[in-house]
Amino acid sequence: MLYPLIAIFITFAILFTGAWKSDITSCLTQDSSLILVWVAEDNLFSWRNGDTEPTQIVSGGILQPFIAPDVAHIAFTRAEAGPPISLWLVNADGSDARQLADANSLALTEGIFPYINQVAWLNTHTLIFNTALDLAPYNDLRLLDINTGEIQLLLPPGEGGAFTISPDGQWIAVAYHGSYGSQDGRVRLIMSDGSRQLDLLTFAGVSTGSEYRFYPQILWEADSTALRIALPDPDLIYDESAAPPTTLWRLTTDGNAEQLGAVPSSFFGLPQWSSDSHYLTYMQRVGEPADNQFNLILAEGDGTNPITYASGIAGTLSPPIWIADSAQFFYTHDADSVVGSPGQPPAILPMPVSTISFLDNIHYIYATAPTPNYELRLAQVGSPDAWCLITSFNAPVSALDAAFK
Numbered sequence: 001m002l003y004p005l006i007a008i009f010i011t012f013a014i015l016f017t018g019a020w021k022s023d024i025t026s027c028l029t030q031d032s033s034l035i036l037v038w039v040a041e042d043n044l045f046s047w048r049n050g051d052t053e054p055t056q057i058v059s060g061g062i063l064q065p066f067i068a069p070d071v072a073h074i075a076f077t078r079a080e081a082g083p084p085i086s087l088w089l090v091n092a093d094g095s096d097a098r099q100l101a102d103a104n105s106l107a108l109t110e111g112i113f114p115y116i117n118q119v120a121w122l123n124t125h126t127l128i129f130n131t132a133l134d135l136a137p138y139n140d141l142r143l144l145d146i147n148t149g150e151i152q153l154l155l156p157p158g159e160g161g162a163f164t165i166s167p168d169g170q171w172i173a174v175a176y177h178g179s180y181g182s183q184d185g186r187v188r189l190i191m192s193d194g195s196r197q198l199d200l201l202t203f204a205g206v207s208t209g210s211e212y213r214f215y216p217q218i219l220w221e222a223d224s225t226a227l228r229i230a231l232p233d234p235d236l237i238y239d240e241s242a243a244p245p246t247t248l249w250r251l252t253t254d255g256n257a258e259q260l261g262a263v264p265s266s267f268f269g270l271p272q273w274s275s276d277s278h279y280l281t282y283m284q285r286v287g288e289p290a291d292n293q294f295n296l297i298l299a300e301g302d303g304t305n306p307i308t309y310a311s312g313i314a315g316t317l318s319p320p321i322w323i324a325d326s327a328q329f330f331y332t333h334d335a336d337s338v339v340g341s342p343g344q345p346p347a348i349l350p351m352p353v354s355t356i357s358f359l360d361n362i363h364y365i366y367a368t369a370p371t372p373n374y375e376l377r378l379a380q381v382g383s384p385d386a387w388c389l390i391t392s393f394n395a396p397v398s399a400l401d402a403a404f405k
Contacts, residue, residue, distance in 0.1 A: 034359070034378070035092075036390070037065045037074055038400040044076060046092070047391070054391070057094030064399045070124040071403050073146065075100070077116045084116040087129065089146055100144055101151060106131055108157065114138045118162060122192055123169055130160055137161065137213065139176060143194070154194045162215040165192070166224040171253060173220070173227050177213035178205030180234060187216070187229060189253060200251040204234045219273045226252040228260075228301075230271040230282075237267040240285045246271060248280075248303050261303035266294060269319035274327055277301045279342055281309070281320045281329055296320060296331065298342060309340055326361030328381065337366075339381055347381070359404040365390070 077084035103113035114131035141160035161176035178185030206214035245262035269283020292314035379387035
């Protein structure tokens with residue numbers, strides 16, 4: 001199967017020159033295939049192992065690419081000088097670039113023109129996306145058939161929200177933020193064809209201390225029968241030492257909601273589950289608030305048996321992110337990039353990286369500091385010194401996606 005790229009670090013300092021190494025087979029098995037697409041200077045480039053150099057496949061205004069599950073197409077958002085105003089599609093070889101949707105085709109009310117927000121592939125011919133309006137989510141949900149160009153409104157504005165697709169592609173879980181102090185948020189389940197909807201859970205609107213809205217992150221269990229979410233106290237951000245603990249929930253597709261436990265997490269490091277749901281991590285504030293001291297906690301999936309895996313000051317210890325299909329998580333500590341796992345000590349990668357992206361539970365791509373150029377390398381978690389050069393760079397890259405099999 002093809003694995004979607006898991007983008008771990010937030011800022012991209014990748015740069016591009018065109019000086020490519022054509023053979024990276026020493027880092028891949030004979031039947032492995034690696035496909036990369038990225039945006040540099042508003043243009044879309046592609047590369048796959050076996051290519052001697054990258055190919056520029058679309059020019060101008062590109063923001064974010066999304067590789068289709070079968071790697072036959074690449075969807076991408078486009079802008080003129082601001083937010084993504086349109087959604088496009090191009091064949092993987094760069095042919096037949098065409099617009100699928102723009103503000104005019106997405107307008108539901110006269111004079112209101114939303115732009116593209118969250119985008120994901122449901123299957124090889126269907127995109128799921130929502131939109132935004134005036135720098136805020138429009139909280140809708142739409143389905144787009146790339147063969148016919150038809151756009152179906154699954155949930156109207158205010159009824160949708162941030163979405164996560166089940167592993168089997170049959171369900172879409174949608175989280176609505178609510179409003180702090182005045183309106184409940186909710187987690188809703190909808191079949192991917194829109195034929196059935198089910199409200200799974202409501203929760204009090206959570207304050208973020210800003211104009212941004214709180215959307216709980218959703219993890220689907222591997223068999224697509226249930227999902228996990230963590231819900232903080234609405235006032236957690238204001239006083240983490242006094243607020244009740246963050247509750248852990250398991251919600252099933254037949255409508256059952258079970259609280260698994262609760263953990264004393266920080267708002268700035270809410271619980272995250274491993275892909276198999278057996279473990280979770282979270283950040284816990286310790287000491288006086290002014291000290292900004294945090295522990296990275298590793299626990300069982302219900303929050304029991306917590307251990308302190310790492311400790312540090314805010315800004316030097318990042319919240320961990322689980323690597324897909326593995327019992328490993330990535331975080332940064334001081335100047336180090338680190339891979340952690342239950343029962344094992346932290347594994348420090350051989351050099352600090354500006355970006356790291358995991359392709360599966362073994363392979364990852366990372367960008368180095370300039371030596372003298374920036375380099376994009378492929379390596380394995382267990383053998384960080386046995387890396388292969390993909391390319392080196394000298395012009396900023398703003399977005400990246402990859403597929404690997």
